[in-house]
Amino acid sequence: MRKETESLVLREFTPEDFEDVHAYASDEETVHHMAFGPNTEAQTRDYLERKCPEERTEEPRMHYNLAIQRKDTGRVIGGISMHMNWRRDDAILGAVLNRHETGHGFMTEAMRGILSIAFDDLGLHRIHAVCDVENLPMLRVLDKCGLRNEGRMVRRGKSRPGAAQPYFDQFGYAILREEWQRMTRQEGTT
């Protein structure tokens, strides 16, 4: 799977991406809101050399973990994922960006790229995401991409060990294919 946007390429990870991926996947601050990490080198290698190639052989494919690569520098600056539920024609999104690359609109661009894959290429019906109610940058990204806040899920998230509170609240966000099509038609983009 591959999708080009204005300044990014979303593409499959390769083992050669190790240095760029490990830079963010091993960073405690970057992965604070993620279900993985901070990774050891062995964990990042296992992800790139075993997990990602394996998911490409799934039939039907249940996981799309894609690298976010800048066109200008060629660096992999993050990852964006969809976990599929083909029975419902939907998927849940995940996203992470190297914290030294934040604040330039890259995740908004990457997320719109994966929404185009989901709706325009794969024909999905609905995409959703869940996000810590305090993760303001990600909430803003979801909002900018046209996802709708569908409500607060009380103590749905489990904190990392040692956190002051063991569970935290999350917002659920979603967008339907017809909403995506209406939005991109109005903008004259995809």
Ligand SMILES: CC(C)(COP(=O)(O)OP(=O)(O)OC[C@H]1O[C@@H](n2cnc3c(N)ncnc32)[C@H](O)[C@@H]1OP(=O)(O)O)[C@@H](O)C(=O)NCCC(=O)NCCS
């Ligand atoms: C969340 C994350 C993906 C954002 O990436 P990014 O490339 O900086 O996002 P963008 O630049 O496209 O948009 C960020 C928006 O949040 C806004 N923002 C940043 N910090 C903010 C804050 N503290 N409060 C409110 N808004 C904030 C930015 O101003 C921008 O909005 P704008 O375009 O209206 O100005 C990135 O910070 C990240 O990977 N964080 C760690 C992992 C993570 O949280 N993943 C999501 C798990 S659900």
